[in-house]
Amino acid sequence: MKEDQFLTATKPTWCPGCGNFGIWMALKNALTKLAIPRENIVIVYGVGCHGNMRDWMNVYGVEGLHGRALPVAQGIKLANPNLTVIAITGDGDCLGEGGNHFIHAAKRNPNITVLVHNNEVYGLTTGQASPTAQIGMVTKSTPTGVVDPPFTPSSLGIFAGATFAARGFTGDIPFLAELIRAAIIHKGFSVVDMLQPCVTFDKIHTYQWYRERIQKVNISEESLGDKKQSIELASTFGEKIPIGVLHKRVENTSEDREIVLKNGPLSLLPTVSVDTLELLSQFQ
Amino acid sequence: MKTDITWAIGGEAGFGIMSSGTMLAKTFSRAGYGVIASNEYPSLIRGGHNFVSVRITTATVHAPKKSIHILIALNKETIDLHKSDLDLNAYVVYDEKDYAWKQEEFNHPITLISIPFSELLKQKNGDAVMRNTIALGVSMFLLGKDISLLTHVIQDQFKGKGEAIVTENIDIATLGYTYVKDHFEALHDQNISEGIIKEPQLVMNASEAVALGSLAGGMKFAAIYPMTPINALIPLFADHATELGIVYKQPEDEIAGINMAIGASLAGARSMVATSGGGFALMVEAVSMAGVMEVPVVIDLGMRPGPATGMPTWTEQGELHMVLHAGHGEFPRIILAPGDVEESYTLAKTAFDLAEQFQTPIFLLTDKYINETLWQLPREVLKTQTKGEIHADTDALPFKRYDRSTQSGISKRSFPGQKDHEYIANSYEHDEYGYTTEESGMRKTMVEKRLYKMKAIQAIIPPPTVYGEENADITFVAFGSLKGVVLDAMQTVKETGIKVKLIHFSWVYPMVEETIKQLLEKEKRLISIEQNATGQLASLIREATGVTIAEKWLKYDGRQWTTEEIIERAKGMK
Structure with missing residues (x-):
């Protein structure tokens, strides 16, 4: 076995059996397979159990504010489009606190990958309902069960403009790794909704519960671009939960639209000499 | 012949009031005069009263004046609202079809000049919105200047719209000029002497100067959500992004804006945001993040009257305390408050160097x-600029992004892409590599590391600028935009035999205790003059130096202190 180049001196602090372990493994496998130089990877983390990954992942890391990973990720990508930028977020972080950023990032289609750790609860604050929690689910903040209908992250992403969407399951690491790899390769805004049990605060959605419901789908390249069909698949969540690549199409990215970025990272561009600018004529 | 004239134009929004003020200011600036143009308008796009005044002087000018020598009224309301501001024997240009004004309706003698705006426009098939162009032609005659000074500006202003538009505008301006010359030939009371300024000048507002200063400071990334009063920055960046070699992004909200700017900064681009109080309130959490991550970021905060949406198109200096304390936790910051457009340029430029040097949020308080x-x-000012370099670590490995061994608290940065320099920019408390820590010793060290920078900052902070006479009878203390009006008023106050001085802060925070204490304590009578209701500068001075400024002149009606108000109050003290 190859040495794990991503390990740091810090050991994971997630609960034993947490779905985050599978996601972490899948991400490392995908990055290893892609062979991107470690220094060219930037992972921006939200705040939640998922975000704690920063301390045991040896790449350039940014641990931002709760909900704000995506604007930071976009700023990094717009300053240096050569970097591989990945946002690691949770269902609460990405769709609760950061919902506005999520839909606007999808709309702009920056070439970044968003990995949504989706376990229906806020784990780090000890088990309140998240925006993906199913109706009726009893949590610390919903003692008589969730009453507001949930989001499905990928359908929301596709609707808002994401050009790649997939759903995976942390209990199937090779398959999830393949989805993450495809998302990173995709040129555009890619969302991977990652189903994971919270073994501490959610006794309903166990590994077994997911295994009974997930169904791998294999959609042809042409059909993947059909937004309506993709949204329908992505919204399907209940007795059957389709997993796999759900949407994929090619559009100009946010960075493509910045002509100046064709010359490379902003840090390499010279400072303009202000007193010779043509635009000064408007002040005369 | 006069040496100091205030010309003003008012009318309904949508009738080119603002642009005629700009054109007249440029016309006289090119001809060697001092000009300053200020506006007043409600938060509406169409309808409502718009008003611009241009003060034209033969030498350099610091501030507008309230007293009007020539008033162009494109509707009746303009005269209703501003007749109390008319100077003795002022010229009032209007159309008697709007309302047949009579001398008796004014407090003192004035000269009524009725111009048939609509009739004249009909002759040339001009649109009603071109009444302002007639007014400009009329004004050139009344000021005793040749129409060609104006037509050159019209030519440059409209050349992008084609020859036909240029000709039409020149024809219509000339029509106004000729009409008033033919019918009011004897009117020369408001003629102005020759301007004496030789050095080439540009005419712009502080937002535009901040934009140019930022570019001179190596700014490469700006994320600005629109908000009055900083909107003029946006077209400058957005229209010219390619020429300027920058990325301008309109974010979905101010929270996204500052987080994007922080992201860009982490990736090696000098970056900024601009907003007003309400937008800044949304940014505050990220300001704290920039503090703990030690990320350079420049924040231009254009203050306007609050609380909340307040009065969006009016002015105030009510956010000094907010900026001083914005962001949870303790971390260093610098607050700069330019007093005029030149300082807006130079301090914006400096802000980016300071951000780079101290790796912390830097504020421009406008x-x-x-x-x-x-x-x-002065065009010459634009020759000063920085290299805009970013500094990456090249020391021996392992790389410690937050190396605590430096005396200054400043540790070297690295940027993604740089091999073996990976670290975590962490909003949690962290160790020297950026890894999360809650260990008491490390926490204490890191708090101290960040705050050491405050000492390093204090060492480079220039003292406030002192203007005026020694042994002053009264000493004004002010920050930011009050500089111009106080300087202007001081000229007149001095003539009344009162010795007057201004201690002006454009580097507002941090304050260097001993320097400022010494400066203030030797003054006979200190007056803090501010554009807010609570005396925020005076209270900062007291906090930082222990010096109490008991006398405060505070204005918080949304209107800038005027030269006249200061003079009157100062005279009353004799």
Whole structure:
């Protein structure tokens, strides 16, 4: 076995059996397979159990504010489009606190990958309902069960403009790794909704519960671009939960639209000499 | 012949009031005069009263004046609202079809000049919105200047719209000029002597100067959500992004804006945001993040009257305390408050170097008055700029992003892409590599590391600028945009035999205790003059130095202190 180049001196602090372990493994496998130089990877983390990954992942890391990973990720990508930028977020972080950023990032289609750790609860604050929690689910903040209908992250992403969407399951690491790899390769805004049990605060959605419901789908390249069909698949969540690549199409990215970025990272561009600018004529 | 004239134009929004003020200011700036143009308008796009005044002087000018020598009224309301501001024997240009004004309706003698705006426009098939162009032609005659000074500006202003538009505008301006010359030939009371300024000047507002200063400071990334009064920054960046070699992004909200700027900064681009109080309130959590991550970021905050949405198109200096304390936790910051357009340029430029040097948020505290007033900027000033370099670590490995061994608290940065320099920019408390820590010793060390920078900052902070006479009877203390009006008023106050001085802060925070204490304590009578209701500068001075400024002149009606108000109050003290 190859040495794990991503390990740091810090050991994971997630609960034993947490779905985050599978996601972490899948991400490392995908990055290893892609062979991107470690220094060219930037992972921006939200705040939640998922975000704690920063301390045991040896790449350039940014641990931002709760909900704000995506604007930071976009700023990094717009300053240096050569970097591989990945946002690691949770269902609460990405769709609760950061919902506005999520839909606007999808709309702009920056070439970044968003990995949504989706376990229906806020784990780090000890088990309140998240925006993906199913109706009726009893949590610390919903003692008589969730009453507001949930989001499905990928359908929301596709609707808002994401050009790649997939759903995976942390209990199937090779398959999830393949989805993450495809998302990173995709040129555009890619969302991977990652189903994971919270073994501490959610006794309903166990590994077994997911295994009974997930169904791998294999959609042809042409059909993947059909937004309506993709949204329908992505919204399907209940007795059957389709997993796999759900949407994929090619559009100009946010960075493509910045002509100046064709010359490379902003840090390499010279400072303009202000007193010779043509635009000064408007002040005369 | 006069040496100091205030010309003003008012009318309904949508009738080119603002642009005629700009054109007249440029016309006289090019001809060697001092000009300053300030506006007043409600938060509406169409309808409502718009008003611009341009003060024209034969030498350099610091501030507008309230007293009007020539008033162009494109509707009746303009005269209703401003007749109390008319100077003795002022010229009032209007159309008697709007309302047949009589001398008796004014407090003192004035000269009524009725111009048949609509009739004249009909002759040339001109649109009603071109009444302002007639008014400009009329004004050139009344000021005793040749129409060609104006037509050159029209030519440059409209050349992008084609020859036909240029000709039409020149024809219509000339029509106004000829009409008033033919019918009011004897009127020469408001003629102005020759301007004596030789150095080439540009005419712009502080937002535009901040934009140019930022570019000179190596700014490469700006994320700005629109908000009055900093909107003038946006087209400058957005229209010219390619020429300037920058990325301008309109974010979905101010929270996204500052987080994007922080992201860009982490990736090696000098970056900024601009907003007003409400937008800044949304940014505050990220300001704290920039503090703990030690990320350079420049924040231009254009103040306007709050609380909440307040009065969006009016002015105030009510956010000094907010900026001083914005962001949870303790971390260093610098607050700069430019007093005019030249300082807006130089301090914006400096802000980016300071951000790079100290790796912490740097504030430019501007306001509506300075951001939307048109000032002159000597073109020569634009020659000063920085290299805009970013500094990456090249020391021996392992790389410690937050190396605590430095005396200054400043540790070297690295940027993604740089091999073996990976670290975590962490909003949690962290160790020297950026890894999360809650260990008591490390926490204490890191708090101290960040705050050491405050000492390093204090060492480079220049003292406030002192203007005026020694042994002053009264000493004004002010920050930011009050500089111009106080300097202007001081000229007149001095003539009344009162010795007067101004201690002006454009480097507002941090304050260097001993320097400022010494400066203030030797003064006979200190007056803090501010554009807010609570005396925020005076209270900062007291906190930082222990010096109490008991006398405070505070204005918080949304209107900038005027030269006249200061003079009157100062005279009353004799």
